[in-house]
Amino acid sequence: MDFRSLFEPETMAVVGVSLSNDRHPANVIYNKNNLRYPVKVYGVNPRGGTYYKDRIYQSLSEIPEKIDLVIVAVKAEHVPAVLQECIDSWVGAAAVISGGFAETGNLELKDRFLKIAGEADFPIIGPNCLGIYSPTAVDSFFLPSERMVRPQQGNVAIVSQSGGILVDQMVKFTGQGVGLSRAISIGNKAVVNELDLIKFFARDDLTDVISFYIEGFGPGEGREFIQAAAKCPKPVITMKAGKSSAGTRAVSSHTASMAGDYKIFSSVMKQFGLVEARDEHEMISFCESLSCYTRPIGGNIGIVTASGGHGAVAVDTCEQSVLTVPRLPEKTQKSIREKLTPGIRDIASLSNPLDLTGSARDDDFVVAASHLTTSDEIDCVLVLLLPYLPEVTSDVGARLSQLYHEEGKPIIAYVPHVEKYRMIIEGFQLNSVPVAHSIEGAVLMAEAMKRCTPW
Amino acid sequence: MVDSKTEKIIEESMETGWITEPDAKLIFSRAGLEVPRYTMAKSAEEAVKFAEETGFPVVAKVVSPEVVHKTEVSGVEVGITEPDGVREAFTRFSGIDGFTGMLVEEMLKGTELIVGAKKDSQFGPVILLGMGGIGVEIYQDSAIRMAPLKKSDIRSMVSELKARQLIEGFRGSEPVNMEKLTSLVIRFSELAIQLEDYFESIDLNPVICTGESCVIADARIILK
Numbered sequence: 001m002d003f004r005s006l007f008e009p010e011t012m013a014v015v016g017v018s019l020s021n022d023r024h025p026a027n028v029i030y031n032k033n034n035l036r037y038p039v040k041v042y043g044v045n046p047r048g049g050t051y052y053k054d055r056i057y058q059s060l061s062e063i064p065e066k067i068d069l070v071i072v073a074v075k076a077e078h079v080p081a082v083l084q085e086c087i088d089s090w091v092g093a094a095a096v097i098s099g100g101f102a103e104t105g106n107l108e109l110k111d112r113f114l115k116i117a118g119e120a121d122f123p124i125i126g127p128n129c130l131g132i133y134s135p136t137a138v139d140s141f142f143l144p145s146e147r148m149v150r151p152q153q154g155n156v157a158i159v160s161q162s163g164g165i166l167v168d169q170m171v172k173f174t175g176q177g178v179g180l181s182r183a184i185s186i187g188n189k190a191v192v193n194e195l196d197l198i199k200f201f202a203r204d205d206l207t208d209v210i211s212f213y214i215e216g217f218g219p220g221e222g223r224e225f226i227q228a229a230a231k232c233p234k235p236v237i238t239m240k241a242g243k244s245s246a247g248t249r250a251v252s253s254h255t256a257s258m259a260g261d262y263k264i265f266s267s268v269m270k271q272f273g274l275v276e277a278r279d280e281h282e283m284i285s286f287c288e289s290l291s292c293y294t295r296p297i298g299g300n301i302g303i304v305t306a307s308g309g310h311g312a313v314a315v316d317t318c319e320q321s322v323l324t325v326p327r328l329p330e331k332t333q334k335s336i337r338e339k340l341t342p343g344i345r346d347i348a349s350l351s352n353p354l355d356l357t358g359s360a361r362d363d364d365f366v367v368a369a370s371h372l373t374t375s376d377e378i379d380c381v382l383v384l385l386l387p388y389l390p391e392v393t394s395d396v397g398a399r400l401s402q403l404y405h406e407e408g409k410p411i412i413a414y415v416p417h418v419e420k421y422r423m424i425i426e427g428f429q430l431n432s433v434p435v436a437h438s439i440e441g442a443v444l445m446a447e448a449m450k451r452c453t454p455w
Numbered sequence: 456m457v458d459s460k461t462e463k464i465i466e467e468s469m470e471t472g473w474i475t476e477p478d479a480k481l482i483f484s485r486a487g488l489e490v491p492r493y494t495m496a497k498s499a500e501e502a503v504k505f506a507e508e509t510g511f512p513v514v515a516k517v518v519s520p521e522v523v524h525k526t527e528v529s530g531v532e533v534g535i536t537e538p539d540g541v542r543e544a545f546t547r548f549s550g551i552d553g554f555t556g557m558l559v560e561e562m563l564k565g566t567e568l569i570v571g572a573k574k575d576s577q578f579g580p581v582i583l584l585g586m587g588g589i590g591v592e593i594y595q596d597s598a599i600r601m602a603p604l605k606k607s608d609i610r611s612m613v614s615e616l617k618a619r620q621l622i623e624g625f626r627g628s629e630p631v632n633m634e635k636l637t638s639l640v641i642r643f644s645e646l647a648i649q650l651e652d653y654f655e656s657i658d659l660n661p662v663i664c665t666g667e668s669c670v671i672a673d674a675r676i677i678l679k
Contacts, residue, residue, distance in 0.1 A: 255571025259573045
């Protein structure tokens with residue numbers, strides 16, 4: 001299946017545009033793409049007519065040029081006929097927004113269009129989904145543009161079984177400054193599923209990290225997905241809904257009783273080096289971290305801060321996860337101490353965590369962090385910044401980021417308040433250093449890189 | 456591929472939905488996995504004869520297609536030290552529903568593990584390794600991997616267990632022979648793939664492990 005028409009269509013048709021109701025999903029999709037995207041859009045309604053001076057076509061076959069992508073927003077019973085028309089008109093791909101198929105027990109219809117698609121090897125997204133959001137190309141979400149929060153263009157792809165969760169993730173990506181390559185809501189995934197998409201994104205030039213929100217796999221689908229993910233050279237993040245086991249099935253063996261569906265899911269993710277996020281907070285942290293650093297690391301963390309408390313909280317969080325905070329060799333400590341500013345030279349604590357104290361200057365942070373980025377004992381550096389300290393300036397983010405570009409060792413920053421310290425945060429983020437807004441979040445970002453390795 | 460003897464056992468067990476201990480052990484020993492010396496006795500004297508040849512103490516267990524969990528019907532007697540004990544066990548077990556015979560086997564000591572398999576609808580056969588014995592479901596101390604397994608998977612599974620130290624040797628106790636454990640689990644995972652069309656889940660519980668060996672002391676196969 002060829003997905004280019006799906007994510008980068010030059011022409012699209014929206015089937016189901018209403019002549020009278022601007023809020024109809026088809027109309028919202030028609031209007032936003034017509035007004036705000038480079039794609040050429042045609043409206044289709046069997047009754048024909050005009051909509052805001054544009055011609056509405058009675059069928060796909062009437063449209064004078066080849067259509068790359070068709071968005072289907074008609075009642076479920078009309079969907080198979082529209083899909084057949086897509087295939088007859090050599091359309092590249094379709095997304096079925098309409099619901100009312102398997103989720104309400106209407107299995108026969110679903111089977112019918114599975115058959116239509118299968119025979120023609122025709123990619124269909126959905127049904128019962130929002131479809132595709134490709135930042136500079138197309139947007140099939142039936143949500144008015146002014147209501148959506150759109151993340152910047154970036155390198156993380158989102159695949160979601162739930163449209164609602166996907167839209168929320170876009171809101172959070174925006175808040176956290178994570179960039180999106182493409183997003184796709186696959187709904188009931190009658191034809192195109194996670195397996196097809198992981199294969200596509202593994203080769204997609206715009207995407208470096210692939211994230212999945214998964215409600216469940218069909219029989220055998222999980223094994224195929226995991227085998228494709230194991231071959232994928234890019235980090236794969238998953239989040240699973242439905243962790244509690246459904247009811248209390250009577251099980252006759254100890255193994256069946258202990259190996260519940262979620263425990264199996266979680267274990268298999270770990271076995272093959274997929275990063276499982278347990279909740280949305282982890283999901284966003286993992287996406288941000290892996291969008292900057294796509295390579296796995298060992299688990300040794302160096303921590304630079306100006307407060308003993310911050311260091312202690314970070315150490316606790318590391319120790320509860322898969323990370324360790326090794327003591328720095330005396331030689332390294334001595335070398336750092338010699339280069340610190342005289343005001344803190346005798347009071348800083350440098351064994352790891354490195355506590356530079358409340359009198360630390362930008363220079364001290366740079367000295368300490370640079371020793372860690374060049375030290376073999378450390379795989380990743382956490383800088384827990386206290387931007388309210390009198391000697392810390394707004395340059396500190398950009399200066400520390402430079403160390404990453406010099407040594408290639410991941411640095412993760414913690415900055416407590418997004419609005420007030422915007423310039424420091426941008427100093428990090430514009431230089432590809434991820435910023436967390438909680439200490440736990442910073443540790444999660446490091447954990448993501450460690451968990452990319454298969455067990 | 457499943458050999459004809461195994462296929463025959465599976466066919467004959469379809470009606471009850473599971474394979475009893477002696478037949479399950481036969482399947483595993485044919486696959487090259489280690490089981491204790493045992494006999495399936497149809498009479499008390501047959502049982503005594505085997506016990507005397509093997510040497511006391513022995514374990515006696517009820518065999519009945521109606522009893523999946525033997526301990527729940529007091530169908531297991533461990534540490535029998537003399538012939539009368541064997542006879543008593545036989546008399547008692549013959550009163551249990553569906554009694555078809557008594558399994559007598561040599562008594563082993565060591566660290567008790569569970570090695571299991573489940574046919575998962577999403578991921579296919581998966582393998583479980585954990586602390587064994589009757590308390591498995593209370594401690595819930597287990598690690599899971601998708602089959603087939605690599606050698607390194609066994610080490611990482613052990614490292615996930617809370618009981619890791621018991622396997623690696625704790626306060627002077629003998630560590631489990633990791634090489635034997637690894638080859639048992641790997642061979643078992645291959646077998647699980649061969650049997651995937653037939654089974655729903657398999658318990659090897661306990662697998663008794665020492666510094667020298669890992670032996671399947673009890674086994675059941677739940678069919679689809």
